[in-house]
Amino acid sequence: MxxxxxxxxxxxxxxxxxxxxxxxxxxxxxxxxxxxxxxxxxxxxxxxxxxxxxxxxxxxxxxxxxxxxxxxxxxxxxxxxxxPVVDKKSTIQKQRTALRGTFKVVAEEWYAHKARGWARETARKAREILDDSLFPKLAKKPIAEISSVDIKPLLLNVHERAPKLAVKVRQYCNQIISYAIQEGLREDGRELSLKGALPRTSKGHYAAVTKSADLPVLFKAIESIDSIYSRVALLVCLYTASRPGVVAGMRWDELQIADKEWHIPAGRMKTSNDHITPLPDQLIPMLNKLRGLAGESPFVFPGFRDPIKQHIHRDSLSKILRENGLR
Incomplete structure (x- = not known):
């Protein structure tokens, strides 16, 4: 019974x-x-x-x-x-993944973890790569679903305008995915396969720019430079025909952004007179972006060791040009 x-x-x-x-x-x-x-x-x-x-x-x-x-x-x-014990843990893990699982959330965690051990300039460059190169396309994608097929077109797009930057973008993508795996937000072993995804970039010097038709090549070369400060400084030199030493010492109180003017005091010029240089439209958004990064530094291009008291050295721009085959 x-x-x-x-x-x-x-x-x-x-x-x-x-x-x-x-x-x-x-x-x-x-x-x-x-x-x-x-x-x-x-x-x-x-x-x-x-x-x-x-x-x-x-x-x-x-x-x-x-x-x-x-x-x-x-x-x-x-x-x-x-x-039920395993099932409950799996459910909790899925819930955690849903909350933390977008590329942007995981990348921000990765950045916070890495930035503690980075130099100021390294952190700056990484922040720029996240905001400008990765988040526009990947921010809302689930980290567990991102594949090499998603990343490769993005890398090629960056490579077209900035080959050296594309290498760094690839490196950071791999690191972010590895971090997600370590945090249990992505299946073990699901690394990206991006080796060989970028074309080989020939090394050497660019030919001297002697006519206007060569300018796009020069602009593309400058855009490939990692540091936003170095890029903008060189573009200021190019757009305003100013000497590197004068551009390196550019101060925020010299700029009249609303009027699109750069007021250079006589003490910073070889002449004995103040000088007003027009700022072309192309420079305005770049300068506004730097303003958001400046903090309390009076310099548009602050030095890395002491941004309050020092600006980048005038010779650093020449060095960057040499390193990138531009002179």
Whole structure:
């Protein structure tokens, strides 16, 4: 004769006393602690044969009908060979992934983790790569689903205007994906496969610019320089026909952005007169972006060691030109 399972009545649940354990059948129990708090607990056998218990909630918020439904759901999983403990951990992991799982969120975590050990300029460059090269296309994509196929067109697009920058973008993409794997936000072993994704860039010097038709080549070469400060400084030289030494020392109080003018005091010029240089439209958004990065530095192009007291050295621009084959 089959065993009759008698479930707890509403009165029995209500009158259960501290320290009592009331059986509701098939491993479901009402446990009352020493203070009279009542909670539902299910005892069961895991697929590997081990006995286990799991809480189903307080009786104040989980009435008997709900506790029984939860217990039945667990029993059904056990019949299918699903371990409730493993299943719960998997569900929690999926929820964590959903909350943290976009490329932008993970990349920001990676940046915060790495920036603690970076020099100021390295952090600046990385921040720029995230904001300008990666987030516009990848920000909202789930980190678990991003593949090499998603990244390659982005890299080629960057490579077309800035070959050296594309190499750094590839490096950071690989690091962000590795970080996601380490954090359990992406399947183990699902690294990117981007080796050979970028064309080889020939080394050497650019030919001297002697006619206007050569200017696009020069602009493209400047755009390939990693540092936004170096890029903008060289473009200021190019657009305003100013000497590198004067551009390196450019101060915010010399700029009249609204009027698109650069007022250079006589003391910084070889002449004995103040000089006003028009600022072309192309420079305005670049200068506005630098203003947002300047902090308290009075210099448009601050020095890395002491941005409050020093600007970049005038020879640094010439060095950058040499390193990038531009002179």
């Amino acid at each position: 089959p065993k009759i399972i008698r479930r707890l009545t509403t009165k029995e649940i209500k009158t259960a006393k501290p320290g009592e354990v009331k059986q509701d059948g098939k491993g479901l129990m009402l446990v009352v602690d020493g203070k009279g708090n009542k909670r539902w607990v299910l005892r069961y056998t895991r697929p590997d044969g081990r006995r286990n218990m799991t809480g189903l909630g307080s009786n104040d918020f989980t009435p008997a009908t709900v506790a029984r439904i939860k217990a039945n759901n667990i029993r059904e999983k056990l019949v299918r060979g699903i371990d």
